[in-house]
Amino acid sequence: MHVPPLERRSTRSFDQNASPSSAITHSRDFSLWSGAVCRVWGAMADAGRKVFSLEDVSVHNHSRDCWLVIGGKVYDVTKFLEEHPGGDEVLLSATGKDATDDFEDVGHSTSARAMMDEYEIGDIDPSTIPSKPTYTPAKQASYNPDKSSEFLIKILQFVVPLAILALAVAVRFLTKNENVNKN
Numbered sequence: 001m002h003v004p005p006l007e008r009r010s011t012r013s014f015d016q017n018a019s020p021s022s023a024i025t026h027s028r029d030f031s032l033w034s035g036a037v038c039r040v041w042g043a044m045a046d047a048g049r050k051v052f053s054l055e056d057v058s059v060h061n062h063s064r065d066c067w068l069v070i071g072g073k074v075y076d077v078t079k080f081l082e083e084h085p086g087g088d089e090v091l092l093s094a095t096g097k098d099a100t101d102d103f104e105d106v107g108h109s110t111s112a113r114a115m116m117d118e119y120e121i122g123d124i125d126p127s128t129i130p131s132k133p134t135y136t137p138a139k140q141a142s143y144n145p146d147k148s149s150e151f152l153i154k155i156l157q158f159v160v161p162l163a164i165l166a167l168a169v170a171v172r173f174l175t176k177n178e179n180v181n182k183n
């Protein structure tokens, strides 16, 4: 049986007049819009965030006012000092610097990391953090100009065992002679 085109279209559940290509265009438009909205929202959120220099953060370094820099973010942990399972001393000693390594070295749990959001107050300006000193291993000397000590060691390696051997033979020889004389 021939089905008229209008009837066939009426079975669609979504946008009766839409062709498949227009549906794709709509979904692409939607994703473009939602992406743009997210970007604007993110930019607004970023604009509201405070950026501190390390100098700003460093003054908050005592038990009544304690800020930490961890993973590029600044945390006011004053209220957490007494609750911190690792103790307050360790947190106070991590002030005035980038405490990321100290924090990571402890191997904090995921629940500890989740708690951090509560204390976050802004971002650190990375340009104010002094760069870490890089370790460059000392180059090995390619030759030893003072060969005399090396030569002496080699000689001693031979002489000392030989001297011990000679001593052992001499002792053995002497004790043997003594026994022969006694008999």
Ligand code: HEM
Pocket (backbone or CB within 6 Å): 068, 070, 075, 077, 084, 085, 086, 087, 090, 091, 093, 094, 099, 102, 103, 106, 107, 108, 109, 110, 111, 112, 113, 115, 116, 119
């Ligand atoms: C906002 C920042 C911090 C939060 C929320 C936090 C939270 C916690 C929590 C919940 C624990 C219990 C163990 C765990 O669940 O991992 C813990 C332990 C500990 N934390 Fe922190 N911590 C922070 C920063 C730091 C920093 C900067 C240091 C080091 C300088 C540190 C040193 C320690 C130590 C030594 C322990 C004890 C580990 C043990 O006994 O096994 N914490 N911390």
